Amino acid sequence: MGDENQAEMFEDDEKPLDLGGSGSSSNKTRSSSSGVVGDCFAQNPDQVLENVLENVLIFLTSRRDRNSASLVCKSWYIAEALTRSDLFIGNCYAVSPQRVIQRFRKVQSLVLKGKPRFADFNLVPVNWGALFSPWVNSMSSAYPCLGKICLKRMWITDEDFASLGKALPRFKELVLVCCEGFGLAGLATIADTCRQIRVLELIECEVDDDEIDWLSHFPETGTTCLESLIFDCIDSPINFEALESLVIRSPMLKKLRLNGRMSIHELYKLMRRAPQLTHLGTGAFSPDEAALVEEQEMDLRSAFTSLKYLTCLSGFKEMLPGYLPSIQPVCANLTSLNFSYADINAEQLKPIICHCHKLQIFWVLDSVCDEGLQAVAATCSDLRELRVFPAIAREDSDSPVSEVGLVAISEGCKKLRSILHFCNKMTNAAVVAMSKNCPDLVVFRLCIMGRHLPDHLTGEPMDMGFGAIVMNCKKLRRLAVSGLLTDKAFYYIGQYGKLVRTLSVAFAGDTDVALTYVLQGCPELQKLEIRDCPFGYAGLLSGLHHFHNMRFLWMSSCRLTVGGCKEVARRRPQVVVEVIRDVYGQQTCELPKIEEDLGQTVEKLYMYRSLDGRRSDAPNFVTIL
Amino acid sequence: METVAKYEGDLNLKATELRLGLPGVEDFEKQKTPIVRNNKRALVETGDDCGSNNNSDISDARDRDLETAPAAKKQVVGWPPVRSYRKNSFQSKKTEVETSGMYVKVSMDGAPYLRKIDLKIYKGYPELLKALMAMFKFTIGQYSESEGYNGSEYVPTYEDKDGDWMLVGDVPWEMFISSCKRLRIMKGSEAKGLALGL
Numbered sequence: 001m002g003d004e005n006q007a008e009m010f011e012d013d014e015k016p017l018d019l020g021g022s023g024s025s026s027n028k029t030r031s032s033s034s035g036v037v038g039d040c041f042a043q044n045p046d047q048v049l050e051n052v053l054e055n056v057l058i059f060l061t062s063r064r065d066r067n068s069a070s071l072v073c074k075s076w077y078i079a080e081a082l083t084r085s086d087l088f089i090g091n092c093y094a095v096s097p098q099r100v101i102q103r104f105r106k107v108q109s110l111v112l113k114g115k116p117r118f119a120d121f122n123l124v125p126v127n128w129g130a131l132f133s134p135w136v137n138s139m140s141s142a143y144p145c146l147g148k149i150c151l152k153r154m155w156i157t158d159e160d161f162a163s164l165g166k167a168l169p170r171f172k173e174l175v176l177v178c179c180e181g182f183g184l185a186g187l188a189t190i191a192d193t194c195r196q197i198r199v200l201e202l203i204e205c206e207v208d209d210d211e212i213d214w215l216s217h218f219p220e221t222g223t224t225c226l227e228s229l230i231f232d233c234i235d236s237p238i239n240f241e242a243l244e245s246l247v248i249r250s251p252m253l254k255k256l257r258l259n260g261r262m263s264i265h266e267l268y269k270l271m272r273r274a275p276q277l278t279h280l281g282t283g284a285f286s287p288d289e290a291a292l293v294e295e296q297e298m299d300l301r302s303a304f305t306s307l308k309y310l311t312c313l314s315g316f317k318e319m320l321p322g323y324l325p326s327i328q329p330v331c332a333n334l335t336s337l338n339f340s341y342a343d344i345n346a347e348q349l350k351p352i353i354c355h356c357h358k359l360q361i362f363w364v365l366d367s368v369c370d371e372g373l374q375a376v377a378a379t380c381s382d383l384r385e386l387r388v389f390p391a392i393a394r395e396d397s398d399s400p401v402s403e404v405g406l407v408a409i410s411e412g413c414k415k416l417r418s419i420l421h422f423c424n425k426m427t428n429a430a431v432v433a434m435s436k437n438c439p440d441l442v443v444f445r446l447c448i449m450g451r452h453l454p455d456h457l458t459g460e461p462m463d464m465g466f467g468a469i470v471m472n473c474k475k476l477r478r479l480a481v482s483g484l485l486t487d488k489a490f491y492y493i494g495q496y497g498k499l500v501r502t503l504s505v506a507f508a509g510d511t512d513v514a515l516t517y518v519l520q521g522c523p524e525l526q527k528l529e530i531r532d533c534p535f536g537y538a539g540l541l542s543g544l545h546h547f548h549n550m551r552f553l554w555m556s557s558c559r560l561t562v563g564g565c566k567e568v569a570r571r572r573p574q575v576v577v578e579v580i581r582d583v584y585g586q587q588t589c590e591l592p593k594i595e596e597d598l599g600q601t602v603e604k605l606y607m608y609r610s611l612d613g614r615r616s617d618a619p620n621f622v623t624i625l
Numbered sequence: 626m627e628t629v630a631k632y633e634g635d636l637n638l639k640a641t642e643l644r645l646g647l648p649g650v651e652d653f654e655k656q657k658t659p660i661v662r663n664n665k666r667a668l669v670e671t672g673d674d675c676g677s678n679n680n681s682d683i684s685d686a687r688d689r690d691l692e693t694a695p696a697a698k699k700q701v702v703g704w705p706p707v708r709s710y711r712k713n714s715f716q717s718k719k720t721e722v723e724t725s726g727m728y729v730k731v732s733m734d735g736a737p738y739l740r741k742i743d744l745k746i747y748k749g750y751p752e753l754l755k756a757l758m759a760m761f762k763f764t765i766g767q768y769s770e771s772e773g774y775n776g777s778e779y780v781p782t783y784e785d786k787d788g789d790w791m792l793v794g795d796v797p798w799e800m801f802i803s804s805c806k807r808l809r810i811m812k813g814s815e816a817k818g819l820a821l822g823l
Contacts, residue, residue: 118703120706120708121702121703121704121706121707121708122702122703122709122728122741122743123702123703126739126740126741127739127740204708204710233710235710340711341711389707389711390705390707393705393707393711393712394700394705395700395701395704395705422705422707447705447706449704449705451701451704506704506706507704531703532701
C-alpha cells in the first residue's frame with residue numbers, strides 16, 4: 001500500500017520499452033566469440049569497444065535511458081541487451097516470452113503486468129487471460145539469476161509456483177499485486193522450496209482458501225532471510241504459532257502486514273517479538289471473541305512505544321475505536337498511515353492525526369467527514385498522497401465529504417502530488433482551488449460517485465474544474481474524471497494535458513469530438529480507459545496515428561461496432577484489437593461468430609500494441625479482429 | 626474548428642442537456658434480458674463516415690434512450706470503481722443498505738477454471754440454476770426437498786457463512802443469497818451425503 005518503493009515500482013513514469021528496437025529483424029551474430037564482459041584480450045578492436053560498452057552500460061539503471069541507448073546502433077543494442085538486468089513489461093501480451101529471452105540474456109528482476117485495470121471492477125471476464133505459466137516456464141530456464149519477480153493482475157496457478165520454486169530455489173523476492181488463480185498451496189510451495197526468500201508480498205490478491213497451513217511450510221528451525229512478509233489480503237485463518245516462530249527467527253524482518261483474521265492479542269505478541277519493524281499491518285485490531293481473558297495482560301501503548309523505527313502503519317480491518325489511542329506513541333514518526341478499513345468519524349481521527357506531522361501518505365474513509373479532512377489539513381503539511389475511499393460505495397450514497405474537505409486539503413497540504421478522492425458532492429470552485437494550491441500534482445483522480453452529477457452548488461458541468469487541473473498542474477501525468485462533463489472538458493485535456501499518460505473516463509462527454517480532442521491533443525498518452533461514453537468510430541479513427549505509441553486503449557459500453565473496430569485493426573496491423581463479450585448466462589459455444597455481424601455493438605474493446613501479434617490463449621468470448 | 630473557438634473564450638457555460646439515467650438504460654435492458662442480446666445499433670460504419678453524420682446518429686440514439694429511461698437507477702457493474710473487497714467490509718455491517726453486487730466464485734469439479742457470478746441479478750433458484758447450467762454446460766435433475774437433485778450427474782452446492790457445505794435450494798432464496806460465500810458444482814456421487822442432510 002502506502003509504501004513508496006512499491007508505488008515507484010508500478011508507476012509508469014518512463015517511456016515504454018521499445019522492444020522492437022533496431023535489431024529485432026536481424027539475425028546477425030556478434031563478431032566476438034562470447035558475451036564475456038571485460039575480456040580485453042580480444043584481437044578485434046570492435047570487440048574491445050563492445051566490452052568497454054558493456055562495462056559502462058552496467059551502470060545504466062533507468063529503463064528509459066537504456067531504451068535510448070539501445071537505439072543508437074546495432075552494437076549498442078546488443079550490448080544493452082546483454083547487460084539489462086531489470087526487465088519491465090507493462091503488458092504481458094505486448095511481447096512473447098520467447099522474444100524476450102532471445103534479446104535479454106541476464107535478467108535478474110522482472111516486472112510483468114497483465115489484465116487491464118478495469119478488471120479490478122469486474123469488467124473483464126475472469127478467464128480472459130494474462131497467464132503467468134508461459135512466462136515462468138521459459139524464464140526459469142533462461143534466467144538462472146532471476147531473483148526478483150513482481151506481477152500485477154496476472155493469473156498464476158499453484159503449479160506455476162511449483163515450477164518457480166523448482167527452477168529457482170535461490171529466489172529472493174516475490175511481489176504479487178492484484179493477482180489470482182492460486183491458493184495457499186502455492187504459497188506453501190514457495191515457503192518450502194525458496195529457502196532464501198527475503199520478500200514475500202501479496203497485495204490485493206485473491207487467494208483461494210484451500211485450507212493449507214502455508215506458514216508451517218517455512219523452515220522450522222534456524223534464522224530466515226525474511227525482510228518483508230505481507231499477506232493482509234488473504235482471507236483465511238492463520239496458524240499463529242507458526243507465524244510467531246517465524247517472526248522470532250527472522251531478525252531482518254522489517255515489514256509485516258497481518259490479515260484481518262489476526263486478533264489484536266496476536267498482533268500484540270508479534271509486536272513484542274519484532275521491535276525492529278518499520279512497516280506494520282495491524283490485522284483486525286480487535287479481539288477475537290474467544291480471547292477476552294487475555295485483555296488485562298496487554299499493554300498495547302507500550303508495545304507501540306517499543307516500535308522505534310515504525311514509519312508505515314496499516315490494517316485496522318475490524319477496528320474497535322477504543323483501541324485507537326494506543327497507536328499515539330508512533331504517530332510522530334509515521335510517514336504512511338492507512339485507515340481505509342477503519343470506520344471512524346472526525347472525533348476519533350482528530351486526537352491521532354494531530355500528532356502525525358511527518359505524514360506523507362494517508363488513506364482514509366469518507367466517514368471522517370469534511371471535519372476530519374480539515375484536521376488532516378491542519379497538521380499534515382508534508383502530505384504527498386491522499387486517498388479518500390467511500391464507506392458506502394454506491395452512487396446514491398450520502399457521502400459526508402464535499403468540496404469543503406477538498407478545499408481544506410488543498411490549503412493545508414500544498415505539497416500534494418497524488419490524490420484519489422471519492423465523494424458525492426463537489427464543486428468546480430473547489431477543484432479549481434486545488435489546481436492552484438497544489439501545483440505539484442502528478443495524479444488527480446476524482447470520483448463523483450453519482451453518474452453525471454454536476455457542480456452541486458451551481459448546477460454546471462464539472463468541465464471548468466478539470467480544465468483548471470490540466471491547465472495549472474503542469475506536472476500532471478495521471479487523470480481520472482467524473483461527474484457531468486461535456487466535450488469541453490476534453491477540449492481542455494487535449495489542449496493542456498500535454499504530459500498526461502493515463503486517462504480514465506466514465507459516463508462523460510457528448511460526442512466523438514471529445515475523444516478526438518484527447519487522442520490528438522495528448523502526445524504522451526499511454527493508457528486510455530473509457531466506459532459508458534457516447535464515443536464511436538469517428539473518435540476512434542482520430543487516434544490511428546497514435547495507437548502504436550500507447551500501451552493500451554479500453555472502451556466499454558460505448559458506441560463502437562464490430563465493423564468499425566475491424567477497420568482499425570486492418571489499418572494498424574501492429575495493434576491487437578480484442579472484442580470481449582460478456583458471457584453471463586450464455587453458452588459460449590452459442591455466441592454467433594462476431595465477424596459476420598459488422599453492425600453489432602462492441603461491448604468491450606481492448607486494444608494494445610504487440611510485437612508478436614494475436615495471442616494464442618484467447619478464450620472463446622474474446623475475438624481478435 | 627468552430628467548436629474550438631467557442632470553448633476557448635467561453636466563461637458562461639451553456640446549459641447542457643440533462644442526461645440522468647441514460648447509460649442506465651443499456652444496463653437496465655441487459656439485466657432484464659441476460660440471455661437475449663439484441664442491441665444492434667443503426668450506425669453503419671464506413672471509412673468516410675466521420676463528423677456530422679455520426680454525431681447526428683449518436684444524438685438520435687440518445688434521444689431514443691431518453692424516451693425509454695427508467696425511473697429508478699439500477700446499480701451498474703463496476704461503478705463506483707471500488708474493489709469488491711473494500712465494499713464488502715462495510716456493507717456487511719450496515720445491513721439495511723442494499724449492497725451493490727454480490728460476487729461469488731463458482732467452481733466445478735473437473736473444470737480447470739473458476740467463474741464469478743453476481744447473485745444479485747438472479748431473482749430465484751430457477752434463474753440461477755439455468756445460468757449455471759449454461760455457464761458450465763451441465764444438466765441437473767429436479768430438486769426435491771427429500772432427495773435433493775437425485776439422478777443428476779452434477780449437483781450445485783454452496784458454502785455458507787459458517788463454513789458448512791449445503792445443497793443449493795435447501796434454504797429460502799433470500800437466506801441463500803445473504804449467506805452464500807461460494808458455489809461448487811459437485812459430482813453427483815460426492816454430494817449424496819448433503820442430499821440426505823448428513
